[in-house]
Amino acid sequence: MNFLTKSNEDYLEAILILEEKYDRVLSVNIAKFLNVSKPGVNRAMNILKENGLIEKTDYSEITLTTKGRELANQVYDKHKTIKSFLIQLGVSEETAENDCCLIEHVISNETYEKMKLFLKKETAN
């Protein structure tokens, strides 16, 4: 799907989620949201920036570029779809949330498509 590592995909996704929730996104918010250290966030932001996915200067807040927002949305959509799929399977909301974070990084597009198909069928009833 893209050129980011799992970890950086998570950072990117977190920015989108936090942006929807608050007016601006600070490193410290990402750190708290993902339960990682501030230097961890800092390094990830540099990588996202190098890849043209966010805009940021030293000590500034973080904003998604158009490209970054698109990619983040793709990742987040996948996240939400897999979560719904797991819930449909009978998994609890909490576990679904945890597991989908991990599954979203490893499954093929084919499996992802089949999950969407399954959801469509089940929801039709």
Place this chain on the structure above:
Amino acid sequence: MNFLTKSNEDYLEAILILEEKYDRVLSVNIAKFLNVSKPGVNRAMNILKENGLIEKTDYSEITLTTKGRELANQVYDKHKTIKSFLIQLGVSEETAENDCCLIEHVISNETYEKMKLFLKKETAN
């Protein structure tokens, strides 16, 4: 489920699979099977040995201990169940094989149980 990393779980599983197929398991077979280098196998074997999961001396073949075999079977069972689940979902055999290798390392027990339940229901028809 256990104390091994994903990677070492893969190495352990590979030993079980190769053991079923051939009379004895050599490092080079594992390297070919997993598509990794010989030093990679060597290091992993040392870790498995330290954890009492395999028996091996320098330059010797590799055998699973009772504990190692049990754990390998647990991992492999999970592998096979997830693969069946994906195939039941409509995923191709090849993709199912690839994806289950990755999924098996990340899903919770709860999700795993739901997959088994789903399979049981579907197979009942």
Place this chain on the structure above:
DNA sequence: ACGAAAAGTTAACATATGTTAACATTTTCC
């Protein structure tokens, strides 16, 4: 506006995992 608190950065370190190159040992086969 200034000092304290909060946030961000940098440097140094740790671990997991993969690699290649070089070397050691074992196996195979004439």
Place this chain on the structure above:
DNA sequence: GGAAAATGTTAACATATGTTAACTTTTCGT
């Protein structure tokens, strides 16, 4: 039995990712 091939090991390196400690910059409150 000895040389060549196969296999195994070690060392050195690379990358991804997380950490803590120390420092810098910004923000906030009075």
